Amino acid sequence: MSFLLPAGLFGLLALALPLLIHLIRRPPSETVAFAALRWLGDVARPQRQWRLRQWLLLLLRLLLITALSLLLAEPVRQAGSANERVRAVSPVLPAPAPVEGLRDVWLADGFPAIAADVPVPPADQPTSSLLRQLDAQLPPGASLQVLVPATLDGTDGLRPQLSRAVDWQVQAAPDTAPAGDADKAAAPAAPRLVLRHDDSAAHTTSLRVWQAVAAAWQPDAEPGSVVDIAPLTAPLPALNANILLIWLADAPLPEAAKTHLANGGRVLVAAAIDDSTPTLLDNGDGAPLLARAPDGRFLVAPPLTAAAAPRVLDADFPARLLAALQPRVSAARTDAADHAPLIGAAWLYAPTPQPLAPLLVVLIAALFLLERTVASWPRREAA
Numbered sequence: 001m002s003f004l005l006p007a008g009l010f011g012l013l014a015l016a017l018p019l020l021i022h023l024i025r026r027p028p029s030e031t032v033a034f035a036a037l038r039w040l041g042d043v044a045r046p047q048r049q050w051r052l053r054q055w056l057l058l059l060l061r062l063l064l065i066t067a068l069s070l071l072l073a074e075p076v077r078q079a080g081s082a083n084e085r086v087r088a089v090s091p092v093l094p095a096p097a098p099v100e101g102l103r104d105v106w107l108a109d110g111f112p113a114i115a116a117d118v119p120v121p122p123a124d125q126p127t128s129s130l131l132r133q134l135d136a137q138l139p140p141g142a143s144l145q146v147l148v149p150a151t152l153d154g155t156d157g158l159r160p161q162l163s164r165a166v167d168w169q170v171q172a173a174p175d176t177a178p179a180g181d182a183d184k185a186a187a188p189a190a191p192r193l194v195l196r197h198d199d200s201a202a203h204t205t206s207l208r209v210w211q212a213v214a215a216a217w218q219p220d221a222e223p224g225s226v227v228d229i230a231p232l233t234a235p236l237p238a239l240n241a242n243i244l245l246i247w248l249a250d251a252p253l254p255e256a257a258k259t260h261l262a263n264g265g266r267v268l269v270a271a272a273i274d275d276s277t278p279t280l281l282d283n284g285d286g287a288p289l290l291a292r293a294p295d296g297r298f299l300v301a302p303p304l305t306a307a308a309a310p311r312v313l314d315a316d317f318p319a320r321l322l323a324a325l326q327p328r329v330s331a332a333r334t335d336a337a338d339h340a341p342l343i344g345a346a347w348l349y350a351p352t353p354q355p356l357a358p359l360l361v362v363l364i365a366a367l368f369l370l371e372r373t374v375a376s377w378p379r380r381e382a383a
Contacts, residue, residue, distance in 0.1 A: 002075070002076055002077070003073040003074060003075050004073070004075075005072065005073050006073055007073070008069060008071070008072030008073030009069055009070075009072075009073045010069075011065070011068060011069030011072050011073075012066065012069045014065050014069070015062055015065050015066065018061040018062060018065070019058070022054065056374055057371065057374050057375055060370055060371040061371060063367055064364065064367045064371060067360055067363050067364045070356075070360055071360045074355065075356040075357075075360070076355050076356060077354055077356060084103065084138070084139065084141075084142040084143070085102050085103065085142070085143045085145070086103050086105060086134075086138060086143070086144050087102045087103070087104050087145040087147065088105050088106070088107040088131075088134055088144065088146045088147070089105070089106060089107060090107050090123060090147060090148045090149055091106050091107065091108050091122065091123040092123045092149050093147055093148075093149060093171050095114050095120075102145070105134075107127070107130050107131075107134070107146065107148070108121035108122070108123065108125055108130065109121065109125050109130075111130075111134060111137070123153075126155070127148070127153065127339075128155050128158070128160045131146070131160045131166075131341060132160055135162040135163055136163075138164070140163070142164070143164070143167070144164055144166050144167070145166070145167040145169065146167065146168055146169065146341075147169050148169070148170060148171065148336045149171060149172075149336060150170055150171075150172065150335070150336050150337070151334070151335065151336060152336045152339055155334050155339060159339055159340065159341060159342050160341045160342070161341065161343070162341045162342070163343070164343065165343050166340070166341045166343070168340040168341065170336045170337050189242075190226070191242050191244040191266065191325075192226050192227070192228070192242055192244070193210065193214045193226060193228065193243075193244055193246060194228045194236065194239070194243050194245050194246065195210055195228065195229045195230070196230060196231070196232050196234065196236070196245075196246070196248065196249065197229070197231065197232070197248035197249060198231070198232055198248065198251065200249075202270070202302040203249065203270060203302060205303050206248060206270070206302065206304035206305060207229060207248075209304045209305065209306075209312050210229070210246065210304070211227060211229070212318075213317075213321060214226045214227035216318035216319075217318055236254065236257065239256060239257070239259075239260040239265055240265070241264070243265065243266075244266045244267075244268060244325060245257055245260060245265070245266070245268065246268045247267065247268065247269045247270070248269075248270045248302070249270070253267065253269070261295070261297060266298065267296075267297050267298065268297070268299075268300055268325070269297055269298070269300070270299075270302040270304075271299045271300075271301075271302075272299075272301060273291045273299050273301050277291040277299065278291060278292065280292060280298075280324040281311070281320060281321065281324050282311065283301065283308070283309035283310065283311050284309060284311035285309075285310060289301055289304075289309050290321070290324055298325060
């Protein structure tokens with residue numbers, strides 16, 4: 001227990017008041033004349049001893065003042081036990097088998113307990129926000145284990161920073177396909193290539209590599225259905241999300257290509273890559289081969305040949321190139337293995353305290369009623 005306003009504890013000094021009052025006040029005395037004792041001489045009266053009277057009433061008043069002082073100090077306590085062990089499970093996963101000493105909750109709004117009589121909540125809350133909220137509700141010494149699926153939805157693009165170390169466990173969702181099928185399902189779809197080039201040697205020598213890449217992306221398709229290579233004078237077909245437009249020329253992009261880029265389409269142009277542009281793929285000798293410009297265009301350093309870029313000789317070059325050319329992934333969906341929470345912030349999210357004022361108000365009311373009842377007892381000694 002801690003106090004939000006410790007200065008309120010100075011009210012405990014008022015405990016001396018009822019103590020002094022009970023010590024100083026004496027019961028009233030009355031002289032009664034007695035005929036048989038009128039001829040006796042005066043005798044020294046014994047000194048009256050000071051002693052606590054009405055000890056029950058005094059005790060109640062002391063407790064009442066103590067409770068009032070604590071109320072002024074605004075006491076709070078942290079929820080839960082300091083050595084509590086909590087396991088939070090994403091609602092998209094099945095309920096785990098109970099483990100002794102672990103408190104299981106769903107990683108959902110309100111963090112309901114995982115029990116047979118509690119329905120599974122919907123998994124529509126932001127994962128990062130839920131992690132921060134749960135971390136704030138737990139006491140500093142509590143341990144936290146989190147079970148999440150391989151892909152997280154509802155993230156805010158940043159790894160959450162919590163006040164404690166988290167046992168981050170990535171689990172397979174129940175509807176996950178076998179490993180081989182999952183790899184096929186997760187493989188990005190290969191686009192159809194539309195390539196326009198000029199007559200420069202740097203660009204014409206790259207055509208052979210692009211033809212091989214297209215054949216590797218879709219080996220079972222007809223060559224003409226996955227690649228359209230033509231000079232600049234050839235008109236562009238209708239561009240859609242399944243088309244990768246490759247512009248191997250020093251001429252500016254046509255309006256159709258700019259519109260395609262503005263609508264989220266993929267456009268790759270041959271251009272030099274400077275150090276300020278983030279590199280997506282190197283050429284095998286440490287120099288950048290593929291990068292993405294701030295305006296969304298992909299940049300490839302010409303010429304794309306084995307002599308200039310040894311990377312094209314790698315067996316996995318088509319697959320790596322295809323993965324690098326995928327559209328940007330939304331920050332709301334990310335790989336769970338890369339989203340494990342960070343630690344190290346100096347209590348960036350302080351645990352939420354629970355106020356004890358409501359309990360003290362009830363206690364004060366009960367003490368006051370009891371004190372008034374005892375004080376009004378008939379034939380009581382004066383206080």
